[in-house]
Amino acid sequence: MKLNLNIQPLNTWLNVNNEPLIISGPCSAETEEQLLTTAHLLAATGKVSVLRAGIWKPRTRPGEFEGIGSIGLEWLKRAKAETGLPTAVEVANAKHVEEALAAGVDILWIGARSTVNPFTVQEIADALKGHDVPVLIKNPVNPDLQLWIGAIERINGAGITKIGAIHRGFSSFEKSSFRNEPMWELAIQLKTLCPELPIINDPSHICGNRELIPYISQKALDLDMQGLMIESHVDPSVAWTDAKQQVTPAALAELVDRLTVREPEVANEASADKLAELRKSIDKIDDILLQKLGERMSIVAKIGEFKRDNQVTILQVNRWDAIIQKGQAFAKALKLDLNFTEKFLELVHGESIRKQTEIMNAGKAEQGIAAEQHTEVKA
Numbered sequence: 001m002k003l004n005l006n007i008q009p010l011n012t013w014l015n016v017n018n019e020p021l022i023i024s025g026p027c028s029a030e031t032e033e034q035l036l037t038t039a040h041l042l043a044a045t046g047k048v049s050v051l052r053a054g055i056w057k058p059r060t061r062p063g064e065f066e067g068i069g070s071i072g073l074e075w076l077k078r079a080k081a082e083t084g085l086p087t088a089v090e091v092a093n094a095k096h097v098e099e100a101l102a103a104g105v106d107i108l109w110i111g112a113r114s115t116v117n118p119f120t121v122q123e124i125a126d127a128l129k130g131h132d133v134p135v136l137i138k139n140p141v142n143p144d145l146q147l148w149i150g151a152i153e154r155i156n157g158a159g160i161t162k163i164g165a166i167h168r169g170f171s172s173f174e175k176s177s178f179r180n181e182p183m184w185e186l187a188i189q190l191k192t193l194c195p196e197l198p199i200i201n202d203p204s205h206i207c208g209n210r211e212l213i214p215y216i217s218q219k220a221l222d223l224d225m226q227g228l229m230i231e232s233h234v235d236p237s238v239a240w241t242d243a244k245q246q247v248t249p250a251a252l253a254e255l256v257d258r259l260t261v262r263e264p265e266v267a268n269e270a271s272a273d274k275l276a277e278l279r280k281s282i283d284k285i286d287d288i289l290l291q292k293l294g295e296r297m298s299i300v301a302k303i304g305e306f307k308r309d310n311q312v313t314i315l316q317v318n319r320w321d322a323i324i325q326k327g328q329a330f331a332k333a334l335k336l337d338l339n340f341t342e343k344f345l346e347l348v349h350g351e352s353i354r355k356q357t358e359i360m361n362a363g364k365a366e367q368g369i370a371a372e373q374h375t376e377v378k379a
Contacts (some may be wrong), residue, residue, distance in 0.1 A: 001193070002193055002194065002195075003149065003152075003153070003193045003194040003197075005152065005153070005156050005163070005194055005196070005197065006156060006161050007156065007161055007162075007163050007194070007196050007197055008161045008162050009196065009198075010164065010198040010226055013134055013162040014049070014050070014086075014107075014134065014162075015049070015086075016049050016227075017046075017049050018046065018047055018049065018256075019261045020221055020226075020227050020228060020256075020259065020261055021049050021050075021200065021226060021227025021228070022047050022048045022049055022050075022227065022228055022230065022252075022256060023048070023049065023050040023051075023052050023088060023200065023227065023228070023229040023230075024042055024047075024048045024050075024051070024052060024229070024230050024231070024232045024249075024252055025038060025039065025042065025051045025052040025053045025088075025231070025232060026038050026053050026054070026231065026232065026233045026234075026239070026246065027054050027057075027204075027231045027233070027239060027241045027242040027245075027246055028053070028054040028057055028065065028067060028068070028239070028240055028241045028242075029053040029054060029055055029067075029068050029072035029075055029076065030068065030239070030240050031068075032075045032078075034233075034234060035053055035072070035075045035076070035079055036075065036078065036079055036082065037234045038232060038233060038234045038249065039051050039079035039082070039083050039085065040079075040082065040083060041234060041248075041249035041250070042083075042085070042232060042249045042252070043083035043084070043085055044249070045249055045250075045252065045253035045256075046253075047252065047253050047256045047257075048085065048252075049085075049086075049227075050085060050086050050087070050088050050106070050107060051076070051079060051080070051083065051085040051086070051087050051088070052087070052088045052089070052109075052229060052231075053072065053075075053076055053087070053088075053089060054067055054089070054090060054241070055067050055068065055069065055070070055072040055073060055076070055089045055090070055096075055100075056069065056089075056090065056091075056092060056096055057241060058092060058111065058113050058114075065240050065241060070099055073089070073099060073100065073103035073105065074103070076089065076103065076105065077103055077104055080104070080106075086106035086107065087104075087105050087106050087107070088105065088106065088107035088108070088109060088136070089105050089108065089109070090108075090109050090110070090111045091108050091109070091110065091124060092110075092111060092113075092114045092120065092124075093120065093123060093124065093127075094123050094124065094126065094127035097124055097127040097128060098127060101131060101133065106133075106134070107133070107134045107135075107136065108128075108133060108134070108135050108136070109135065109136035109137070109138060109166060110124060110135065110136070110137045110138060110151065110155070111138050112138045112139060112140055112141045112168055112205075113141060115137060115138055115139065115140040115141075115147060115148060115151045116140035116141050116142060116144075116147060118147075118150060118151075118154070121150070121151045121154045121155070122154055124155070125154045125155050125157065125158035125160075126158065128155065128158045128159075128160055129158045129159055130159070131160075132160075132162070133160070133162070134160075134162035134163070134164070135155050135160050135162065135163055135164075136163075136164045136165070136166050136200065137151050137152050137155060137163070137164070137165050137166065138165075138166040138167075138168050138202070139165070139166070139167055139168060139169075139170065139186065139187075140170075141170065141171050142170060142171060143170040143171075143172075143181075143183050143186055145186050145189055145190060148165070148186075148190060149190065149193070152165060152194075152197070163197065164197065164198040164199065164200055164226070165187075165190060165197055165198070165199045165200070166199075166200050166201075166202050166229060167182075167186075167187040167199055167200070167201050167202065167206075167220070167225065168180060168201075168202035168205040168206060168229075169181055169182050169183065169202070169205055169206035170183050170186070177212065178206055178207060178208060178212070179205060179206065179207060179208025179209075179245070180205055180206050180208070181206075182206050182216065182219075184219075184223060187199055187201075187223070187225070188223065191224070198226040198227070199225045199226060200225060200226055200227040200228065200229055201216070201217070201220030201221075201225045201227070201228050201229070202228075202229045202230075203216035203217045203220065203228060203230060204229070204230055204231040204242070204245045204246070205245070207245060208244065208245050209244045209245055210236070210244065210245060210246065210247050210251070213230065213245075213247065213255065214255050214258065214259075217230070217255065217259060218259055218260065221259060221260070221261060221262065222262060224264050230247065230252060230255075231245060231246040231247070232246060232247050232248065232249050232251075232252050233246040233247075233248070234248065234249070235248070236248065293348070296348070296352075297351070297352070297355060300352045300355050300356060301355060301356075301359060303356065304355060304356035304357075304358075304359035304360065305359055307356065307360070308359055308360050314353055314356045314357060314360065315353065320349065323345060323349065324342065324345060327341055327342070327345045328341060328342065
């Protein structure tokens with residue numbers, strides 16, 4: 001089911017000078033000199049379309065640097081006047097919205113810690129009513145697609161039609177190379193539900209370190225995201241916040257030059273026909289896969305009935321271990337990714353357990369209904 005949103009195309013409200021769209025600037029505006037120097041260096045690269053800077057910074061613990069505050073808006077105004085770059089800042093409450101708009105900020109964005117709270121988003125939405133300003137909405141900290149959608153709907157409901165989403169990754173208890181897990185599937189689901197919604201990737205917050213930014217940036221573009229928000233600082237080694245994930249303007253320019261921008265559709269007719277032929281082959285295989293899954297689940301149902309009738313537990317650990325070992329060996333021979341294979345087998349096994357549990361409990365439910373009817377007759 002598609003989302004019913006009133007959204008203007010990105011190119012109607014943002015002048016993208018280059019491909020891909022690059023929004024860049026320091027994580028935090030620290031001093032006027034730092035912000036202006038960074039802004040001029042970014043503008044000189046010719047790669048940046050929007051200058052971003054953190055003015056108010058939500059920090060986990062008190063006592064940490066929480067942003068320079070409103071004075072930074074004056075620095076942004078000067079940076080815009082001197083470089084010609086439109087500006088963008090994060091807002092977390094109605095007061096931020098009012099001050100940013102009064103200072104002539106061109107684009108507002110809602111951070112991950114705000115998106116997670118519907119009350120906060122609604123306060124921002126109410127403050128935006130009557131204004132014609134672009135708003136970008138970051139995904140919530142936790143992997144909850146409905147929260148992300150809800151925030152977008154609230155802002156759209158306030159009459160804002162210049163809307164984009166920012167994919168900045170999600171918190172996870174599992175340790176990995178990333179500061180925030182990309183969980184690309186959630187961004188893809190959002191794009192599927194609302195194809196007209198531009199999605200901008202934030203590799204800085206996904207990676208947490210500058211070394212991985214090129215990899216995530218390229219993957220985001222390959223998934224047809226409309227741009228990148230990359231943090232840049234004149235000297236990241238002395239940055240007051242998130243020093244490890246910021247790059248110099250020169251490094252940013254080099255990174256962008258190495259990116260490959262691909263088109264979502266094939267322009268050449270012959271190539272399009274070839275792609276259509278290959279996709280048709282994929283569709284046939286998918287049909288066979290689904291048919292075989294259906295056959296497998298029919299056998300699973302028979303196994304569930306056998307276990308129910310013979311008082312056998314649903315799960316046998318040794319059997320599951322054997323499936324995994326056999327599957328991984330087969331996958332290796334077929335040159336399939338082992339991680340993908342294991343996740344696929346876990347998904348199929350999980351559905352098998354669900355189906356067998358349903359069969360096991362169906363008998364108990366029927367017995368319970370019969371017992372209730374017997375009691376009612378006696379009464």
